[in-house]
Amino acid sequence: MRITATTRSPGAALAVLAGAQFTVMLATSIVNVALPQIRDGVGLSDSGTTWVVNAYGLAFGALLLVGGRAADLLGRRRVLLAGLAVFGAASLAAGLATSSPVLIAARALQGMGAAALAPAALALVMDLFPPGPGRGRALGVWGAVSGAGGAAGVLLGGALTEAMGWQWIFFAVAIGTLPVLVGTVAGVPPATVTGSGRFDLPGTTTVTLALTALVWGLTTARRSGWTDTTVLGAFAVTSVLLTAFVLVERRHPNPLLPPRLFRAGRVTVGNALMALLGSVWIALFFFLPLYQQQVLGSSPLVTGLGQLPLAAANMLGSTLAPRISRRIGATATVTAALLTEAAGLLWLSRIGAHGSYAADLLGPGILIGLGLSIAFVQLTTLSVEGVARQDAGLAGGLVNTSRQVGGAIGLAVLATLAGTATARAAVHQPQPEALTAGYRIAFGVCAAVLLSTAALAPLLTRRTATGPSGASPSPAPQPAADRRH
Template sequence: MTTSATSQIAETAPPVRSTRRWLALTVLALAQFLVVLDASIVNIALPVLGQQLGLDTAALAWVITAYVLPFGGLLLLGGRLADRYGHRRLFLIGVAGFVAASALAGLSVSGGMLLGARAVQGASAALLAPAALALLTQLFRVSADRTKALGIWGGVAGIGSAAGVLLGGVLTGAFGWQSVFFVNVPIGLIVLAAIPLLITRDPASVPSRLDVPGAATITGALVAVVGALSALQQLGLTHPLTLGLLLTAVVLGAAFVLIERRTTDPLVPLSVFRNRNLTTGNLVMLLVGAAMVALFFALSVFMQAVLGYDALTAGLTQLPLAGALVVVAGLAPGLVGRFGVKGTLLGSLVILAAGLVWLAMAPADAVYVVDILGPSLLIGVGLGGAFVTATQLSVDGVDGGETGLAGGLVNTSQQIGGALGLAVLASVAAARTEVLRAAGAPLGDALTGGFSWLFLGAAALTVAAGVVAAFATGHPALRD
């Protein structure tokens, strides 16, 4: 090979971002764990928190919503900012904001102070989450290694979702509600110290104009969607606030599409959706995220309100599910190598749907080992395979300059899906419970009947995800 040819390859080859990429992945996954954990760890602390800060039930709901709204609404913007101004830079800014906001939340002496801190937490999470996934794709460019890395990523996300109830109960009981926020601080500081030592600086890039109109309309549309879904759960579909937010989301969404079609430097190039695997992966993540968030919510309430478990015991009962998820996420590379991404995804969705249907059969006097453990293990297996492969499809074939956008898209799909699933399926469960109560059923039986419908609804969403997954092209292309 000639010297000039060698020089040309060196100039065009993507830079090596780390010589210790698996350790770097561990630190990135630690930050992702905090982001996922913070969406659920607060739930157990809400009653104590509300009593000490004087927050009523409606205000307590905003402790969750204040985090979810900016997180879901700013993810696409966060991903695009990371593409334009540097993935490592935006990741570190996001982590720093998250740590500072967590400390502020733990120090809160009023409801307003806490809600403000939660909003900053959500906005910071929207910066770091897509940037972290983009860094993962840059660290692991060969398909086999990337699948292994995404297996770890999916396992961490699953652990964060399942561990929230357990850790929230332990920390609140032992150290008070403030500890569910303070726990983020030392872990975040470790991430801030380690990443500059493990990942190189962002390569120089040509500055480009930020699509401000596109950013404003899509952010407003996503915030309106999440807000409408939260209002739907609390106020119902026909409430003026719910309808107003839905209309706002539609109008802003349409305006965003028109802007992106006409601008020369769009925030989200609509051509990215011509990538069939990316589109399929995001739709699957939307549906599976809807099923998962509703599932974890219902399991926690069912264990405590129907079976009489305390918060700690309810959290411990989810450990087998989380364990199965982690094991399968770790085995995902081998499964993908044997069955392909599409085959592994379809098989995972079938197992997940079967576990949800089985769980829907649990009676009001369910015995954990007999009625809950088996379906929990199937659900963990299905979620582990589905999350890894859906994420892999979502970043398949994406150019290096759009990896942050891809990370923002898949995280947005998961967040919007989660809000959608919780709002719709929780409403279905509540309606079914009211019907059974009106028919004279005891409270425990009525609640169980409502949760049964919720689990069946989650299974239906999973089946729909399987139908969508059938349109994937197959195994993502290998990368050098």
């Protein structure tokens, strides 16, 4: 991608782009602790309440690839601005909603805006910072704000709900979007359209519908069970649509997912491991607040405050990740990070019904924050390494899709396992003990997934011989530890 205007300050532009990522992560987590109040405020049923979360996640996960490709073809700054505008307007509409259909529709529109702005912002970061230490530091900032946004969502969600009402969690996101929008206009340089050829409408349609059916089936399975006919039907539709997508892509002259993308660097393995990390990530921030509120009896505000040490560790790990990678190599960095996070989750799997924050959550939270952030930064780097500039937006959309879809699968499976364990324990134990039994199972399985992912990390050393254009790639400089493999 060729920048058409002189970059006034890459650091200032990075701050704006990181702010865009912060707002996406904030909107993802800010509703979690306010769901009971939202349910009462707009008259939702228990099953309907889940769609306040699912509508956002469904639109976000299904449209990320489309958003990434649109950024490549139409211009990344242009798509970022459009995504921010839609995102902010939808956030305002959600806060003003007085009925459940309007609220859920606004959340879906919010997810659509996020699906446009997230890959466009990441692609712009890659353009501003070429491969090397500078890009590593920039992606470290990206990881830090991602973790901070998730933790800030829990904290702000609790504080605003208690002090001003649930509507203000959406107003806060809308207000936060405005300076990012202004900063993008003022501080992010315009760029030319980089992609060539026509937009792949058949491929876009089939893969979007496939992802929609998959995420919808997974979220429904958490409530209705895996053998429900509608869930099985959704999975069957997903299989048919994915098959159609593969067939369409083979014949299209400008496919949505060109083969060159998967021949670049370590894109395939990086995305596979990101999906596994995502399966744990989203589940962790689903179950942890539930344990704090339903078992330990914490208020929404105290629950949010409890996320601060984890957020601080996350920001520290994101800052250290590029430095650690340069010293010991990408593979060793990812492996060590996954093992650190797994250790924290194993610690969490020993929580008790009569535990305390200091004894049961503080230490594990710090380990998890460090491991999660370092792994996220490194896997993001690997997932976009060696990608041709004209495909940077698509690569950003793909890695976000991998994390989001992996998270949807992981949460659906873990919610089923936790629910089954809780139901069995409830036969002969009080509710706090029964709930804790389910959460212990969820955290233990998360740890096992991460240990398995760490075992796959050596695959990161495998490189393809050809780059995105069929020539030898020119990857980012690597430390001696990685070059020896």
